[in-house]
Amino acid sequence: MTVKTRFAPSPTGYLHVGGARTALYSWLHAKANNGKFVLRIEDTDLERSTPEAVEAILDGMKWLELDWDEGPFYQTKRFDRYKAVIAQLVDEGKAYPCFCSKERLDTMREEQMANKQKPRYDGRCRNLAKDDVDLTQDHVIRFKNPQEGAVTFKDVVKGEITIANSELDDLIIARTDGSPTYNFTVVVDDMDMGITQVIRGDDHINNTPRQINIFDALGASIPEYGHVPMILGDDGKKLSKRHGAVSVMQYRDDGYLPQAVLNYLVRLGWSHGDQEVFSVAEMIELFDVNNINKAASAFNTQKLNWLNQQYIKSLPVDEVLPHLQWHLDTLGIDLTNGPDISRLIPEFAERAQTLTELANAVRPYYCDFDSFEEKAAKKHLRGVAEEPLRRVKEKLSSLDEWKPEAIHDAINQTAEELEVGMGKVGMPLRVAVTGAGMSPSLDITLEWIGRERTLARIDQALNFIAERVAQG
Incomplete structure (x- = not known):
């Protein structure tokens, strides 16, 4: 049997970090088992789904290079298929029309909650006589959930889970306008697409027994499930917009490499010994869904920054x-x-x-600047720096070759002639030519900036010093 996983986001917003990790785990499981990875866009929520959100999800997947083997499939293009399966279930007596009004359902829930009962549909329309069924009246279609027994499944993350059918009610699978609902469309899609493993967030765990019962009603193979714990913010609370960048593309905008983001996400809930840095090839080789952590993982921005720098340095x-x-x-x-x-x-x-x-x-090596870094200028571009800058400019302007060795000698000679330490010449020169107080060694810094630009910037710094001295 070919392993087949899927990532099935709803296009009601951007691709967030939790979704990206779910996609990564599903992608890795497929790759590790020579299987296929399916991308499915669950856009049946017509009010909230937008083309912009679809594009944002696709952009995020492409940036992370999580390529899909099949798709993207769009649920809105499969409505005829859903209607056919709903009709099949009704014909087989496994689903039924429900004519209960919203007012009746709301009153029923209020009474149940007042009596400290779990809110659930009471099955009033479950066994209506044919004479009482008038399909010209507003109605939904409900799935006839088994009333006896229990649903037991082995979750590859959480372990064995059992839910009594008495805890589940007859969920709506088609709304009054005929549009199918999430729990139903997911089952039809997973069945039709041959999905063998479903890896998703543990906020879906309550949906799983309902979906398994629909699989059974359709006589379909049931996928293996793995429900991944949520990601917490640095403060230990559920990750949200207030924690900063949660959109995958925001990490691109903030300067992170996709390789670093993938590496960081795979470690947010999975590990292989003490190893921290993984190439994509190593992730595929080593990833095992059975080793996903049961506990929630906390996002650590400092760790991501460290990891990103490792990639900048090593790639x-x-x-x-x-x-x-x-x-x-x-x-x-x-x-x-x-x-x-x-x-x-x-x-x-x-x-x-x-x-x-x-x-x-x-930037200073390619673009001129209008101002100096305030702190660096205050410390190094003072009156005492005027003479060292004038002297070093003279020597630099007369160099036959603009090479690191010659530049280094010119700076050294200036310090020796003025009988000052190298810092008294080097630091004002560094701030003058880069606009800031930090750079690589001055000889290569000046070589990169170039003779013409270096001399012009020294003049700019001398003018700055003159104005500062004049102002007292």
Whole structure:
């Protein structure tokens, strides 16, 4: 039997972190077992589903490179199939029309809750005589749930679960307008698509016994289920918008590599010894759904930042650059207007936890700036820095070759002539040419910035110092 998993989001919003982890686990299980991964868009909620949300989900899946083997399938394009199966169940006496009004159902629930009973449909229309059935009247279709026995299934995450059928009522499978409901469409889709394993959030666990009973009524094979615990925020509460970035594409915007996000998500509820960093190939080789944690996992932004930096440092430049390019474009950085970026990335990777930080760090090597970092300028661009900057500019402007060795010698000679430490020349020079107080060694920094741009920026710093001195 071919293993077949699916990811079936509802397009009522973006692809969030919890959904992305579910998709990843389903994708990995299929890949690890040479199976197939299906993408299904569950868009039967016509009021809340939007084309923009569909696009956001597809964008997130593509960015994470979670490629699907079949789909995307859209439930709204399968309504004829659902109607046919509903008619089949009604004909077989496994489903029935219910004419109870909303007012009656609301009153019934209120009374049940007042009596501390579990709210559930009382089955009034379950066995109506044919003469009492008038399909011209408003009605829903309910599934005739078994009233005896229990549903038992082995959850690969939670273990064996048993729910008595007496705890379940006759759920609605078609609304008054004829549109099918979630618990029904899911079963028909999983049956038709041959889904063998369903990995999803544990907020669906109460739906599973209902769905299993519908599978049984249709004489279909029942998939294996695994319900994954929720993800908690840094504060231990359920992850939500107030915790910051929960949309997958927001992580792209904030400067995370998709490889790092996948690595982080796989570890949010699964482990392999003490290993922290996994390539996608290693994830596929080592992933086992039976090792998913039973307890909820807490999101840790610091851990994600650390992991992202490991990838920035360790991935080949040609793998980092396509993702960095998005941030460079956003900042208006033109790589043709400066040094070879492949030389800069390894140098700045030690200082940048995100691609946003990396893009901002390399910016001075491609773009001019109008102002200096306030703290660095206050400390290093003072009156005492004027003479060192003038002297080093003279030496730099007369260099025959703009090479690191010659640049280094010019800075050294300036410090020796002025009888000051290297820092008295180097730090004002660094702030002058980069606009900030941190950079790689000055010799390669100046080489990358170039002679013309370096000299112009020293002039800019000298003007800044002159104005500062004049203001007292």
